[in-house]
Amino acid sequence: MASSGYTYEVSLRLVRGRDGHAPGKPATVTFEHISHDDIIAIVERMRGNSGFPPETAAAVALGTKLLGEVMLKEKHNPLFNPLRAGLHAFITALKNTTTTERTDP
Template sequence: MFSVGAGCDGVDANQRDPNALHGDGAIIISRGASTATRVFVQLKLRRYAVPSTGYTYQVSLQLLRARDGERPEEPATLTFEHVNHDDLFAIVERMRGSTGLAPDAAAEAAIGLKLLSEVMIREKHNPLFDPLRNGVREFIVKLKGLSPSAQ
């Protein structure tokens, strides 16, 4: 199961503690064991309003359990900042209300799509993304056209 908890108050980017991922303004998305992978992953996003460029998020990914179900002695972690022109918290909520996906699946799809599409926008001249551009654009247009009662 994928669960999300959020307190979505923005924090000034100059006043933030880069190590503080819990509390107000943090969203914690945890995925439990699936029958296919049995990998436990915890993704934490924290939103900071940046007036000129959009929202800055701190994304942290930590391996909680390996494929065999064992907890690593020193979990692998990855943390980076991601700037996005959209409020990802609002997008997750809109997708939960309009896609017909289970709430956890909607959150997974929203976060994955927005991380990828924002990189594609910034890397508009990179041919790596050429095979994806039209399909992602069509998919986003279709998502935006869904009514909130699609569930």
């Protein structure tokens, strides 16, 4: 049976706490996420031409894609209603903004 998209394993690991020290025990969150887009390609495009530092570009791309996919899957959930127009406008602006418009002179 064909997949309905790309399946990702998303993992987040705490490296340092607010105090600058490593956690005493491993602190991680891992889950699977299905996306209709190739998120890795999107992250690489953002890193290459967004004007953001690479880690910022990755965070913006990944965060936007994860939230956007959840909102699509939960299209009838009123909890997301306040975000829908704003996220759509943000994604449109992000796609239309050139690198030079986001970098400092």
